[in-house]
Amino acid sequence: MAEQAVMRPKKAGLDKKWISFGTLVLGAGTIYKLGFLKDAFYVPMQDFMGLSHTQIGAAMSVAGLISTFGFLASIYLTDRVSKKIMIPLALLGICLCGLWLSTFPSYTSFLLIYCLLAVCADMLYWPTMLKTVRLLGTREEQGRMFGIMEAGRGLVDTLIAFCALGIFSALGSTAEGLRAAILFYAAVPGVIGVVMYFLLEPDAKQDTTAQSESVSKNQQAWKGAVQALKNKNIWLVSCNIFLVYSVYCGITYFIPFLNEAYALPAALVGVYGIINQYGLKMVGGPIGGLISDKVLHSPTKYLRVGFLVTGVILAAFAYLPHEALGIWAGIVISLVISACVYSMRAVFFAPMDEVNVPREITGSAMSMASFVGYLPGAFMYAVYGSILDSHAGIAGYQIVFTVMAVFALLGILLSTYIVKRIHPITK
Numbered sequence: 131m132a133e134q135a136v137m138r139p140k141k142a143g144l145d146k147k148w149i150s151f152g153t154l155v156l157g158a159g160t161i162y163k164l165g166f167l168k169d170a171f172y173v174p175m176q177d178f179m180g181l182s183h184t185q186i187g188a189a190m191s192v193a194g195l196i197s198t199f200g201f202l203a204s205i206y207l208t209d210r211v212s213k214k215i216m217i218p219l220a221l222l223g224i225c226l227c228g229l230w231l232s233t234f235p236s237y238t239s240f241l242l243i244y245c246l247l248a249v250c251a252d253m254l255y256w257p258t259m260l261k262t263v264r265l266l267g268t269r270e271e272q273g274r275m276f277g278i279m280e281a282g283r284g285l286v287d288t289l290i291a292f293c294a295l296g297i298f299s300a301l302g303s304t305a306e307g308l309r310a311a312i313l314f315y316a317a318v319p320g321v322i323g324v325v326m327y328f329l330l331e332p333d334a335k336q337d338t339t340a341q342s343e344s345v346s347k348n349q350q351a352w353k354g355a356v357q358a359l360k361n362k363n364i365w366l367v368s369c370n371i372f373l374v375y376s377v378y379c380g381i382t383y384f385i386p387f388l389n390e391a392y393a394l395p396a397a398l399v400g401v402y403g404i405i406n407q408y409g410l411k412m413v414g415g416p417i418g419g420l421i422s423d424k425v426l427h428s429p430t431k432y433l434r435v436g437f438l439v440t441g442v443i444l445a446a447f448a449y450l451p452h453e454a455l456g457i458w459a460g461i462v463i464s465l466v467i468s469a470c471v472y473s474m475r476a477v478f479f480a481p482m483d484e485v486n487v488p489r490e491i492t493g494s495a496m497s498m499a500s501f502v503g504y505l506p507g508a509f510m511y512a513v514y515g516s517i518l519d520s521h522a523g524i525a526g527y528q529i530v531f532t533v534m535a536v537f538a539l540l541g542i543l544l545s546t547y548i549v550k551r552i553h554p555i556t557k
Contacts, residue, residue, distance in 0.1 A: 153329050154259050155279055157217055159286025160319040161255050163294075164228045164312065165193060165247040170291050170403045171308060172385050174298070178305040179234055183386070187515025193244040194507030200253025201501035205358065208257045208493035212332045220254035221323025228316020232309050252504070260479055260496040277419020280476035284411020290318055291404040358494035363485035366548050370433060371478045371503025373541040377440060378471050379510040380534040381406065383518065384464040387527045392457040402461065406468050414472030422477045429480035430552065434545035436474040441538030443467050448531035452524060478503070485552050 168175060168186055175181050181189075207216070227246050235243065263279055294311040301307030358364055385403045388394045394402065422432040447463050479499060487495045514533075518526040 149329070150262065150331075151275075151279070152282075153326050154217075154262055155282035156286060156322050157221060157255060157319070157326060158259055158279065158283040160290060160315075160322055161221065161224060161251045163287075163290060163315040163319070164224060164231060165244065165251055167231075167312070167315070168382065169385075169406075170295055171298070171311065172382075172403065173389065173399060174303070174308045178308050179240070181237075181240075183515045183519050184512075185237060187511045187513075189241055189244045190507065191509055191512035192241055193248040194504070194509070194511065196245045196248040197252035198501060198505055198508045200249050201257065201497055201504065204253050204257040204497040205494050205501065207253070208261055208497050213258050213262060214327065214330045214332045216254050216258045217330060218323040218327040220250045221319040221326065223250035223254070225316050225320030225323065228312055228319075232312040232316065234305070234309065252500070257493065257497040257500050260500065261493040264479070264482060264492050264496065275419070276480050277415040277417075277422070277473075277476045280415030280418075280472070281412045282415075284409060284413075284415060284472075287411065288404060288409045290315070295401070295404060357488070357491050358498045361487065361491075361495070363552075364482070364487055364495050364498055365502070366544070366551070367479075367481045367485060367487075368499040368502035370430070370481070370541065370544050370548065371499055372505055373437070373537050373544060374433070374471070374474045374478050375503055376506040376510055376537040377444075377534045377541075378475060379506050380514055380530055381468050381471060382511070383514055383527065383530055384468065386518070388457075388460055388464065391452045391524060391527070392460050394457065406465060410465065410469045410472045411476070414469045414474075415476035417469075418473030418476040419480075421473075422480060428549065429477045429484055430545055430548045432477060433474055433481075434542055434549065436470055437538045437541035437545060440467060440470045440474070441535045441542065443470070444531050444535040444538060448528045448535070481548070481552075485548075 168190070172186070175186060224247060227243050227250065230239070231243050263275055294314050297314055298307040298311045301310055384406060385399055388402060389399050418432060418436070422429040426432050426435070443463065444467060447467065450463075452460060479496065482492070482495055482499070514530050517529050517533075520526070521529060
């Protein structure tokens with residue numbers, strides 16, 4: 131009986147852990163749908179909303195800039211405001227922005243909507259989610275926890291995106307079809323936000339120090355933020371994320387590339403976009419997590435391998451004779467590159483445990499890593515879009531893919547340095 135009494139709390143704790151994890155995955159799978167509407171509807175956005183490559187890229191970059199400042203603010207906010215407030219508020223904010231976007235507003239309003247989407251997703255939701263995921267898993271589970279999260283997020287992403295594409299196609303692939311898809315993207319996070327308010331529990335926060343001195347929540351949050359900013363290992367991990375994300379930004383342009391180089395039909399481009407941007411998370415996430423934890427026993431070593439494979443394939447893909455290749459060759463090669471990048475994205479926060487970042491400053495550390503790591507979102511979309519608009523045809527894409535390969539090379543060098551630096555720690 132005594133043994134059973136001990137086991138019951140353990141099982142309850144396990145159930146609670148995975149229920150919390152599941153709710154976070156649901157939110158993660160819906161929070162970015164509107165902000166990344168281009169993933170499945172890049173061409174319809176151009177046709178029905180009158181947007182050019184540069185305008186779409188500029189909107190993404192402006193939103194990325196707002197995200198950058200949002201991540202900076204979240205270094206303080208994530209350890210200050212409970213997830214029970216932050217997460218539902220973010221999802222409901224996304225819903226309201228989607229309702230506005232469905233009116234096909236002016237480009238100025240379009241930019242403002244993207245800024246608000248960035249605040250909700252990147253300042254309120256994402257760092258809070260990363261903090262909670264890290265604290266749910268042990269040191270040995272970090273790769274798997276983040277890998278499973280990315281896979282689950284990819285599953286939710288894919289199901290919702292295919293539903294939206296189905297709505298678009300059912301309404302004749304028209305402007306009204308795009309409007310209906312946007313409304314669907316708005317409604318889903320709104321519903322999930324309400325549900326999560328009742329599922330999530332408030333953060334447990336102690337108001338005393340080890341010396342039993344009274345400390346306010348503001349002081350605790352500020353102290354954690356300062357400690358994170360002074361930690362060199364957090365900066366190194368953050369810069370590695372920066373390089374992964376710089377490569378990731380370029381994946382978006384596989385979609386118009388296949389349309390231009392291989393004359394892919396608009397409907398098939400949409401399907402490819404969903405698979406490329408969302409479906410591959412279900413493959414790359416678990417693979418990256420399992421190899422990191424079970425084979426290499428180091429997320430940073432896995433990132434080094436991922437950078438190497440991605441860089442080599444990108445460099446080759448840029449200068450292949452695409453006019454002589456079949457359409458499926460272009461699709462398969464680009465999907466392999468995307469799968470590698472997604473496997474790296476799945477685990478690029480996992481090294482926080484590997485470099486011994488204190489768990490009590492997890493919120494600040496994850497926010498800071500998000501601030502630095504996602505910084506390419508503030509300018510790389512505009513850079514890539516500008517290259518494509520100023521260099522017609524395949525030449526523009528060759529430059530974009532070459533730039534991506536250079537970022538991968540820098541990633542190999544930085545990952546190698548981090549591995550050498552952490553070796554005395556893990557030895």
